[in-house]
Amino acid sequence: MVAPFDLDSLNPQQREAVMWPGGPLQIFAGAGSGKTRVITYRIARLIQDGVNPSRILAVTFTNKAAKEMRERLESLLGGKVRSLWLGTFHSLCARMLRIDGEKIGLSPEFVIYDDGEQLAIVKDILKRMAIDEKSLQPRAALNEISRAKEQMLDPTKYEEQASGYLQRMVAGIYPEYQTRLARANALDFDDILYHAVRLLERAPEVLEKYQDRFMHVLIDEYQDVNFTQYRFAQLISAKHRNITIVGDDDQSIYAWRGADVSLMLRFSSDHKDAKVITLGQNYRSTKVILQAAADVIQHNRGRAEKELWTENEAGRPISVTEAGTDEEEAMIVADAVLKAVRSGRRKYGEFGVLYRTNAQSRAVEEAFLTMRIPHILVGGQRFYERREIKDILGYLRVILNPLDEASIKRTINTPTRGLGAGSIGLFDEWSRARGLAWWDAIREQSVQSQLPKRALHGLQQFVGLVEEGRDMMQDNSVTEMLEYVMARSGYLDSLKQDRSEDSISRLENLQELVRVTQQYDETADEPSLFGFLEQIALIADTDQIEETGEAVTLMTLHSSKGLEYPVVFLIGMEEGVFPHSRAIGNEIELEEERRLCYVGMTRAREELHLLHSRRRSMYGSANFNRRSRFLDDVDLSESDSLVPQKQPQAPFRDLRQDRTGGYAVTLVETPKPKGPAWKPPFTVGERVQHAKFGIGVVISCSPVKGNDAEVTVAFPGVTGVKKLIQSFAKLETV
DNA sequence: CCGATCCAAGTTTTT
DNA sequence: CTTGGATCGG
Numbered sequence: 001m002v003a004p005f006d007l008d009s010l011n012p013q014q015r016e017a018v019m020w021p022g023g024p025l026q027i028f029a030g031a032g033s034g035k036t037r038v039i040t041y042r043i044a045r046l047i048q049d050g051v052n053p054s055r056i057l058a059v060t061f062t063n064k065a066a067k068e069m070r071e072r073l074e075s076l077l078g079g080k081v082r083s084l085w086l087g088t089f090h091s092l093c094a095r096m097l098r099i100d101g102e103k104i105g106l107s108p109e110f111v112i113y114d115d116g117e118q119l120a121i122v123k124d125i126l127k128r129m130a131i132d133e134k135s136l137q138p139r140a141a142l143n144e145i146s147r148a149k150e151q152m153l154d155p156t157k158y159e160e161q162a163s164g165y166l167q168r169m170v171a172g173i174y175p176e177y178q179t180r181l182a183r184a185n186a187l188d189f190d191d192i193l194y195h196a197v198r199l200l201e202r203a204p205e206v207l208e209k210y211q212d213r214f215m216h217v218l219i220d221e222y223q224d225v226n227f228t229q230y231r232f233a234q235l236i237s238a239k240h241r242n243i244t245i246v247g248d249d250d251q252s253i254y255a256w257r258g259a260d261v262s263l264m265l266r267f268s269s270d271h272k273d274a275k276v277i278t279l280g281q282n283y284r285s286t287k288v289i290l291q292a293a294a295d296v297i298q299h300n301r302g303r304a305e306k307e308l309w310t311e312n313e314a315g316r317p318i319s320v321t322e323a324g325t326d327e328e329e330a331m332i333v334a335d336a337v338l339k340a341v342r343s344g345r346r347k348y349g350e351f352g353v354l355y356r357t358n359a360q361s362r363a364v365e366e367a368f369l370t371m372r373i374p375h376i377l378v379g380g381q382r383f384y385e386r387r388e389i390k391d392i393l394g395y396l397r398v399i400l401n402p403l404d405e406a407s408i409k410r411t412i413n414t415p416t417r418g419l420g421a422g423s424i425g426l427f428d429e430w431s432r433a434r435g436l437a438w439w440d441a442i443r444e445q446s447v448q449s450q451l452p453k454r455a456l457h458g459l460q461q462f463v464g465l466v467e468e469g470r471d472m473m474q475d476n477s478v479t480e481m482l483e484y485v486m487a488r489s490g491y492l493d494s495l496k497q498d499r500s501e502d503s504i505s506r507l508e509n510l511q512e513l514v515r516v517t518q519q520y521d522e523t524a525d526e527p528s529l530f531g532f533l534e535q536i537a538l539i540a541d542t543d544q545i546e547e548t549g550e551a552v553t554l555m556t557l558h559s560s561k562g563l564e565y566p567v568v569f570l571i572g573m574e575e576g577v578f579p580h581s582r583a584i585g586n587e588i589e590l591e592e593e594r595r596l597c598y599v600g601m602t603r604a605r606e607e608l609h610l611l612h613s614r615r616r617s618m619y620g621s622a623n624f625n626r627r628s629r630f631l632d633d634v635d636l637s638e639s640d641s642l643v644p645q646k647q648p649q650a651p652f653r654d655l656r657q658d659r660t661g662g663y664a665v666t667l668v669e670t671p672k673p674k675g676p677a678w679k680p681p682f683t684v685g686e687r688v689q690h691a692k693f694g695i696g697v698v699i700s701c702s703p704v705k706g707n708d709a710e711v712t713v714a715f716p717g718v719t720g721v722k723k724l725i726q727s728f729a730k731l732e733t734v
Numbered sequence: 735c736c737g738a739t740c741c742a743a744g745t746t747t748t749t
Numbered sequence: 750c751t752t753g754g755a756t757c758g759g
Binding site for chain 2: 580
């Protein structure tokens with residue numbers, strides 16, 4: 001049989017990984033080493049060699065990765081591979097629980113509670129238990145519960161081992177938290193994994209069924225698995241022992257949410273006969289970029305020793321640029337993008353701008369807006385986390401499952417129906433006192449009789465809406481249900497009344513949600529409200545992002561993992577920003593920051609530009625940050641800059657330096673520059689008027705002879721960036 | 735009960 | 750600076 005794919009195009013290590021017959025296999029896949037290709041080829045090869053696709057289990061980190069992999073496989077094999085189990089840990093485990101969860105007492109119809117709902121429950125419990133949110137932050141408690149589930153600790157076991165203030169407090173809420181979920185027939189994200197493992201451990205016949213079935217198990221991004229996922233992988237592959245794991249410890253950047261690299265690094269000791277293959281050739285980046293990334297990562301201890309090399313050309317030098325302010329930093333990026341695009345060398349889609357925190361995107365967005373640079377912003381406020389979206393979906397969830405207490409609470413008085421804290425408290429009391437579900441409690445005659453008139457009317461509205469919705473469910477599309485809910489709840493009207501910018505954007509988002517359901521109704525095999533809600537519960541926004549190719553991408557370093565751009569700007573290379581202030585002083589966290597830096601740098605194919613700013617506004621006040629230690633790791637003897645650099649000055653050297661290494665210092669007074677007072681005619685970012693070019697934005701001002709100023713101004717459109725001498729140009733502030 | 739106003743706090747994020 | 754929560758007056 002002729003190979004449907006091109007093995008000759010692979011290097012020896014890649015080929016070995018693809019062809020390796022079976023048994024435990026660990027693939028160390030460095031950045032840009034063709035990892036995805038290897039996994040896809042390996043699956044295709046197995047199928048081609050006669051393994052039934054239904055007997056392969058492949059796990060990816062995101063839904064997007066799963067989707068892409070399936071598409072690649074289908075094009076390699078020239079047909080659908082629907083029976084292949086391919087997805088994220090969560091989607092696969094959820095699937096398993098829907099099929100077999102009953103054997104450990106789970107209803108197959110459970111709903112999935114997301115982060116927001118989890119948090120709401122914790123807050124609610126805290127309030128009920130009269131615990132001040134200051135003494136126990138809901139977020140911290142939730143994290144701790146999550147950690148517990150990742151360790152497979154149920155509330156009882158958790159309490160036994162709890163020590164310290166936080167854990168003892170959490171031991172008090174964890175049981176109640178689980179009770180609430182159970183009452184709503186809901187699982188949170190961690191429960192999905194937890195119960196899947198429990199299912200395999202407690203139900204021998206189920207374990208055997210899946211162990212038999214999955215002859216081959218492949219897991220990508222193994223450096224980011226947590227203990228439950230590890231356990232799941234171990235259990236399910238124990239029979240045939242054909243488990244392939246792929247990962248790169250240098251790219252482990254999710255320890256803060258429970259991922260544990262050591263689970264990957266112990267693979268060889270778990271499996272004495274494990275075959276280890278290292279993919280060391282990088283096909284993505286230039287030598288210069290790869291070297292810089294290596295310079296940074298080599299400072300970490302305890303990494304698996306391996307080196308990445310490339311046959312690519314040396315390429316252009318790294319650039320390091322110091323900007324005066326964060327706005328200027330953004331303008332420099334915008335300017336560089338514009339120059340390259342205008343010269344015809346680049347398209348907008350070839351640039352990625354990466355930063356440590358979402359807040360940093362603002363300055364860049366503003367600069368791009370003024371310079372008319374098309375861009376897409378990844379992350380930030382996520383679509384499905386937006387209030388209006390959650391509210392409306394909340395209605396749909398109540399209709400689907402009236403036991404969903406969190407969703408009832410969310411929607412019952414949204415928009416306001418006169419059901420305030422008093423009424424809510426009453427319902428709560430009733431449901432607790434008689435062990436009634438909320439949905440039943442609110443419909444009790446004796447409860448309703450205690451309500452004020454207005455509240456009663458509101459409640460009847462709400463109950464009527466839900467009941468009618470339940471009747472409609474069978475015969476209406478998801479879109480129709482959505483439109484029904486938006487209209488009948490009065491949600492649309494209340495938004496339309498208010499003409500604020502905020503409401504307009506909320507209406508637009510709901511419009512977008514309608515498009516999502518329309519799409520779903522058209523494409524799903526058997527569209528249903530249940531199916532729709534399930535799908536979006538497990539899907540992330542980033543999964544939806546399409547590469548349009550015509551826009552610069554702005555995103556955090558974390559979301560850049562797995563992506564690549566010909567030109568990468570890494571902005572905010574400052575102590576306190578990157579590495580983040582919370583990591584400074586903590587060696588473990590600093591190592592994770594360094595890996596994050598490594599990830600960011602290795603996203604670049606041809607050009608890497610590192611920027612930092614002397615002054616940065618954070619939370620409304622000015623910060624003067626030393627440049628990032630990561631810059632000190634890199635050999636910059638060959639580096640250049642995006643704009644001519646001012647003489648390095650040290651006006652801040654006398655600032656207090658922290659003993660751990662000196663970092664972000666908030667300055668109270670503005671430092672006095674030394675030397676004769678030259679006053680820039682404009683501030684950076686200021687809008688100015690030019691006789692011929694019109695209105696532009698000041699990028700920088702520098703002194704020239706005769707107490708004159710050279711002003712660099714960005715004008716929109718074809719004019720672009722101009723350097724102007726103030727005495728001739730006569731720029732005026734607008 | 736609800737809207738206005740004041741105040742404190744502030745990574746990263748997938749599922 | 751922004752946002753979410755708490756508090757206060759109508």
